Amino acid sequence: MARVIAEITEVRGSGQCSAGHRVGERFVFTxxxxxxxxxxxxxxxxxPAAVLLNGGRFYWAEGDEPTLWACPDPDITVVFRLYREEE
Known part of the structure; x- marks a missing residue:
């Protein structure tokens, strides 16, 4: 069974994420x-997690390399690295 990992790689802007998310946190989608x-x-x-969970890929990513996605907050933007794992 597949799962998708979303790992926070960066928090951009001055300050903290209003939800308290921090670099290094990992979240699992199944x-x-x-x-x-x-x-x-x-x-x-x-x-994007649904695409990866269902075996899809993104044309700009080579093979199974992780892709970067961000929350929509324009002041404190949290950047996530998404990748698929087989359990």
Whole structure:
């Protein structure tokens, strides 16, 4: 069974994420559950996580390399690295 890992790689801007997310945190998406994550970040990650969970790829990524996605906060932006893992 596959799962998608969303790992925070960077928090851009001056200050902290309003939801308290920090670099190094990891969140797991599976076919059965979504992680407890800020609703704005979750909204930004649901579609790409679904693509990866269902075996899809992104044309700009070579092979299975991770892709970067960000929450929509223009002041304090949290950047996530998404990749698929087989359990």
């Amino acid at each position: 076919q059965e559950k979504t992680p407890a994550l800020c609703p704005w970040a979750l909204g930004a990650l649901l579609a």
